[in-house]
Amino acid sequence: MVIGSGPAGLTAAGALAGFMDRVTVIERDPAAHGPFRRRGVPQARHTHTLTAAAQHGLDELFPGIARDLTAAGAVRLRMPEDLLVLGPAGPLPRSGGGPALLSAGRDLIDAVLRDRVRADPKVTFLQEHEVVSLEPGRHDTVEGVWVRARDHSAAQGFGPRRPIPADFVVDASGRTSRAPRWLAGIGYQPPWETAFATRTTYASTVYAPPVGHVADWSALLLTGAPGDPRQGMLHPVEGGRWSVTLSAADGAPPPAGHAELLRAAAALCHPLLHEVIHAATPLGPVYGCRRPEHRWRHYEKLRRWPDRFLVVGDAFVTLDPAHGHGMTSAVESALVLGRLLAAHGTTAGLSHRLRRALAQQLAPAWAGGTRPGRRPPRPSVRTRRPSCPIASDGSNEPSEPAT
Ligand SMILES: Cc1cc2nc3c(=O)[nH]c(=O)nc-3n(C[C@H](O)[C@H](O)[C@H](O)COP(=O)(O)OP(=O)(O)OC[C@H]3O[C@@H](n4cnc5c(N)ncnc54)[C@H](O)[C@@H]3O)c2cc1C
Missing domain, CATH: 3.50.50.60 (FAD/NAD(P)-binding domain)
Structure with a gap:
């Protein structure tokens, strides 16, 4: 059982x-x-992304499951070719084949x-x-x-x-x-229990890319400058959509709603994420996750x-x-x-x-x-006490109603 x-x-x-x-x-x-x-x-x-190790293990348990996932719409991300990493010093090199991630809802x-x-x-x-x-x-x-x-x-x-x-x-x-x-x-x-209260907060939402969007990357990661706790991430998921997550490692409250999310994206180390999501269409609310x-x-x-x-x-x-x-x-x-x-x-x-x-x-x-x-x-x-369960949906209420 x-x-x-x-x-x-x-x-x-x-x-x-x-x-x-x-x-x-x-x-x-x-x-x-x-x-x-x-x-x-x-x-x-x-x-959510599945690492190469997770895919390998899943395939051992359920042969052919990676094929099922991609057939259902999961997107294969070749690393580092498909991921544009932008830091304060500019883009990281994207050559040299590494393991592929699977990105999906x-x-x-x-x-x-x-x-x-x-x-x-x-x-x-x-x-x-x-x-x-x-x-x-x-x-x-x-x-x-x-x-x-x-x-x-x-x-x-x-x-x-x-x-x-x-x-x-x-x-x-x-x-x-x-x-x-x-x-x-x-x-x-x-x-x-040994527990670390991480201070990181997350805000995520899903977009339809702008019509006619073309780029030489499939996924984006904007890393923080030294001392800057904020990051931004864009991953392609099933249905041709983008899953976007902004995080703040200093415990700053996650952006509540699309306007705040756009403002937070504009404050990242590089304007690219803000530019692309500004032109994209939000497909649902912005969800926050505080200090998992x-x-x-x-x-x-x-x-x-x-x-x-x-x-x-x-x-x-x-x-x-x-x-x-x-x-x-x-x-x-x-x-x-x-x-x-x-x-x-x-x-x-x-x-x-x-x-x-x-x-x-x-x-x-x-x-x-x-x-x-x-x-x-x-x-x-x-x-030594039994831990107090968190309400299963307590920390993840949408920060704005569904549109
Ligand atoms: C913001 C965020 C981003 C993340 N991103 C990633 C990522 O990119 N890649 C990654 O690998 N991991 C990621 N994780 C972690 C990942 O979500 C978890 O590690 C994973 O869900 C754990 O799986 P699980 O089966 O243990 O628990 P869960 O997925 O939480 O499943 C538990 C299940 O048990 C059921 N349940 C609970 N109580 C009972 C009960 N009493 N009786 C019957 N059923 C019950 C629930 O309904 C649920 O279906 C992320 C987590 C967070 C918070």
Whole structure:
């Protein structure tokens, strides 16, 4: 059983389907066919790219998926040829072939993955169901979960709780995961956390390029001058659109609305981004994201841990979005899960090794966000309390109504 159908949940389901007779993906949101906005993934409104490592890993789990993504409209960006990087000293050289990125709306990435997972007859989606707790088993195990179905006529929006048994439970419910509380609820210590409150804020929106737009670049990155915390980024996404994100590493509030976004773009180190989006047509609101966390819940350090339970993806380690590595880590975790399952032959007795193996796999990406020079200015926080979940859509309300 997998909780959550983001990249971590879907790739974990893909890995598990190779070994289990049946895999159920429980998702609080609808999990219909095709791309659509989901309340549970507010970050989907911001520019998302899949690294070469993520594409490679996805292809191992779902052969041919990169082709599915490009067929659905994801744009292949050859690096550095297709990306014009403009810094205070002018453009960076664009010669020499590097790995290609895939750029797409996050809703599209999730939809293509979801369709691949759904195509496996072993996998079932239980959509519009929220997991609320774990069901403990004998001898330090988890034997399933308790869920409640969305019910719009009910006072809290959900129906009564009911148990669902499972041989193995993977929590992939993202950065708002309640696994620390669920563990505490069945008598386990919640994990220590190391968290950096990054100060970076983001504002993103989507444009139709100006009619007749021609350029020798497909994507733009405007980096800040020394001491200038602002950056701008333009990525082509499906439907011939541009996904544009402005960020400010000094905690400045994200621009609220298109007029402010244009003003912020005009203040960047180079006028090009402002010029092109000024002539482009906005296709939706400007969405803000304030100070996302860089957080590690140290499940691997807990002495007592229930077998048949695992935490993956942002629910385990939430990486600073500045690195664009969260989906890569999710995919790599699924590969670790698949490899250990192949070596061990069964999920029984594997959870201890798995959480430590995942911690090892996640360490380099985590260190990349905390090494000297990249360390966010606020001190780290260590806590033993179950972390307080952030409302899933709390920090990402549109800063202006949809047009
Ligand atoms: C501004 C921003 C930009 C980013 N850009 C990039 C990028 O370019 N590249 C990249 O690789 N990463 C990027 N990331 C990070 C990326 O979005 C995350 O790392 C990724 O979404 C993590 O996937 P996940 O499956 O762990 O969690 P999520 O994608 O958050 O999915 C969790 C799922 O669990 C469901 N759920 C939650 N609770 C429950 C419950 N109790 N019961 C049932 N279902 C539940 C939710 O509805 C959701 O579908 C960015 C993040 C931000 C904030």
